[in-house]
Amino acid sequence: VFGDPDAEVRGLGDFPEDEVPRGNELWLSFVSFHNMVVLGMYFIGAMGLAALLLWRKKLLEARSRLSRLSLWAIVLGTPLPVAACQFGWVATEVGRQPWIVYKLLRTEDGVSEIVSAQEILFSMILFGLIYLGLGALWLSILYKKVKKGPAGVSKEAV
Numbered sequence: 001v002f003g004d005p006d007a008e009v010r011g012l013g014d015f016p017e018d019e020v021p022r023g024n025e026l027w028l029s030f031v032s033f034h035n036m037v038v039l040g041m042y043f044i045g046a047m048g049l050a051a052l053l054l055w056r057k058k059l060l061e062a063r064s065r066l067s068r069l070s071l072w073a074i075v076l077g078t079p080l081p082v083a084a085c086q087f088g089w090v091a092t093e094v095g096r097q098p099w100i101v102y103k104l105l106r107t108e109d110g111v112s113e114i115v116s117a118q119e120i121l122f123s124m125i126l127f128g129l130i131y132l133g134l135g136a137l138w139l140s141i142l143y144k145k146v147k148k149g150p151a152g153v154s155k156e157a158v
Contacts, residue, residue: 021097029095036087039080046073 001009012020021029049070053059061067096102100110 019098021095025094025097029091032087032091032094036084036091039084039087042073042077042080043084046070046077050074 001007012026049066050059050073053064053067053070058064059067059070098107099105100107
């Protein structure tokens with residue numbers, strides 16, 4: 001943790017009571033971190049199996065059940081890196097509670113008195129709609145590219 005195997009790692013019981021996360025923060029940070037680790041293991045396992053099959057020249061065999069399973073694991077795992085990043089973000093941000101900036105600014109002191117809750121909600125909805133639109137555009141372009149097929153390959157060859 002500190003670059004020293006002999007360094008002391010303090011537990012939650014070693015901190016003052018007002019610096020320890022309470023309620024759902026601890027559970028959410030714990031679960032998010034473990035989900036991120038599980039997804040990392042999934043990526044390592046899926047790619048390790050695919051690498052082994054590729055090395056044995058069996059990855060693209062249509063009749064091999066293991067080959068199909070490996071390829072499907074990779075295809076279905078495509079959106080999971082984004083989920084792993086989000087889990088990491090949640091573990092980091094929620095896990096630092098009750099501090100925004102450790103030992104400098106507590107969360108309760110960082111609340112804005114100028115920006116209202118309605119303005120924040122409007123911003124979140126607007127950003128959500130923008131990201132939803134960008135995601136739909138990306139899926140539309142991806143669908144058209146996949147439907148068109150690879151460049152230089154005729155439809156008769158497929």
